[in-house]
Amino acid sequence: MASLCAGRALGLAGQGLTGSHASSRGLPAKPLVSRSPILAKTPPCIRNRDLQQALGISVPHRRRSEVCVRAASEEESSPPAGLVGEDAAAFDVSQQSTKSWAIFTGLLTGVLGLIYLVWIQPGAGLADDFLSTVESFSNNNPEATILLILFVFAVAHSGLAALRPKGEQLIGARAFRVIFALVSLPLAIVAVVYFINHRYDGIPLWDLRGVTGVHELVWTLNFISFYFLYPSTFNILEVAAVDEPKLHMWETGIMRITRHPQMVGQAIWCAAHTLWIGNSFMLVTSAGLMAHHLFGCWHGDKRLSNKYGEAFEIVKTRTSTFPMQAVWEGRQKLPADFYKEFLRAPYFAVTAFTLGAYYAHPIMQSASFYLGW
Known part of the structure; x- marks a missing residue:
């Protein structure tokens, strides 16, 4: 589950929302997914309860997002398995x-x-x-x-x-x-x-x-x-x-x-x-x-x-x-x-x-x- 919900989304200042929900509630239109090169490939996961309520997200959805946050936190405690750097000495x-x-x-x-x-x-x-x-x-x-x-x-x-x-x-x-x-x-x-x-x-x-x-x-x-x-x-x-x-x-x-x-x-x-x-x-x-x-x-x-x-x-x-x-x-x-x-x-x-x-x-x-x- 952590691999599905590892984004650093709306609970962090400066990483806000994008799309109709953000614009209709006067929130800044910012990318949903973190700009971090490590996390940019993973889907976002909402973790700010107050912001979820403001957006009208239901309790079941909110609970699922909280699970995403816990899973993401556990994943961040250990390095990802995939390569972050480049493949050395490759020659084609x-x-x-x-x-x-x-x-x-x-x-x-x-x-x-x-x-x-x-x-x-x-x-x-x-x-x-x-x-x-x-x-x-x-x-x-x-x-x-x-x-x-x-x-x-x-x-x-x-x-x-x-x-x-x-x-x-x-x-x-x-x-x-x-x-x-x-x-x-x-x-x-x-x-x-x-x-x-x-x-x-x-x-x-x-x-x-x-x-x-x-x-x-x-x-x-x-x-x-x-x-x-x-x-x-x-x-x-x-x-x-x-x-x-x-x-x-x-x-x-x-x-x-x-x-x-x-x-x-x-x-x-x-x-x-x-x-x-x-x-x-x-x-x-x-x-x-x-x-x-x-x-x-x-x-x-x-x-x-x-x-x-x-x-x-x-x-x-x-x-x-x-x-x-x-x-x-x-x-x-x-x-x-x-x-x-x-x-x-x-x-x-x-x-x-x-x-x-x-x-x-x-x-x-x-x-x-x-x-x-």
């Missing part, structure tokens, strides 16, 4: 446009070329000047330098994310995404290249690289970490602003395990690399990365709450930051065919990318050494 080939992907390829080529000329190019790019400035503040200490690089990236990345709602209102979603990418991507490149070049600097603390099984363990952990990529990164056309970027609220796939998969993936990656490298530079790098991602947990929840309100609160009650916590507490019910939420094209692409990144390590190291950062 029939919905893809050759034109969109051609534009994406052209934009990617152009942006990377521009970044190389303006930012990366040895002796001419601005990255050399940026890094020199950072090193002047850190007194050329590798640990302090990587922390400053990560701090600048975090401020720019999270700061622009916080400004996104107002920025999109001023210049549009696509233009703001372009600015976001042109700021975040160059700073990320500096962080990655500096890390590769200085990963064995600092004070040695342990060396387990010769221990049997350690390489296999590190490889496996690193491989798994990439499956915790934030689902929005799968929307590549949105990332490149070919499609209009949106702030999505995902609820399936990896989100059932943790509401902040990128943080968990970063933690796994840091654990693997710290185990393998075992020095002070790696420890400091991992601490800086995790500090930013832990802040991102709070910041991401805040942004989703501001945008989706009640809907996000429902998603929050049945997901968790700590992996699997919502599952063992009974707040998240994994479907019997849960594994199918990972048998999707984006995850096959992640698998190929992860293997490619591993085998491309020598190329990445050579390119980083060439830049000399």
Whole structure:
């Protein structure tokens, strides 16, 4: 019965009536059904006794409406079973446009070329000047330098994310995404290249690289970490602003395990690399990365709450930051065919990318050494 009568109708101020009864009695003509995105699909149920009498509703009808109210209250005490957020990593080939992907390829080529000329190019790019400035503040200490690089990236990345709602209102979603990418991507490149070049600097603390099984363990952990990529990164056309970027609220796939998969993936990656490298530079790098991602947990929840309100609160009650916590507490019910939420094209692409990144390590190291950062 609750599913038939879950509306937040006339007893709440601001959710009034619509139709002839309202207009004939001088009541404001407002929608009968709540505007809440969670409740908008359910029929209304009247629960204000005085208003029912004023409208001439009979006692039997009034009693039925009171039952509706009690049932609705009971239903509101537990999250609805259906999805409130979006299905993550869904990919339909029939919905893809050759034109969109051609534009994406052209934009990617152009942006990377521009970044190389303006930012990366040895002796001419601005990255050399940026890094020199950072090193002047850190007194050329590798640990302090990587922390400053990560701090600048975090401020720019999270700061622009916080400004996104107002920025999109001023210049549009696509233009703001372009600015976001042109700021975040160059700073990320500096962080990655500096890390590769200085990963064995600092004070040695342990060396387990010769221990049997350690390489296999590190490889496996690193491989798994990439499956915790934030689902929005799968929307590549949105990332490149070919499609209009949106702030999505995902609820399936990896989100059932943790509401902040990128943080968990970063933690796994840091654990693997710290185990393998075992020095002070790696420890400091991992601490800086995790500090930013832990802040991102709070910041991401805040942004989703501001945008989706009640809907996000429902998603929050049945997901968790700590992996699997919502599952063992009974707040998240994994479907019997849960594994199918990972048998999707984006995850096959992640698998190929992860293997490619591993085998491309020598190329990445050579390119980083060439830049000399």
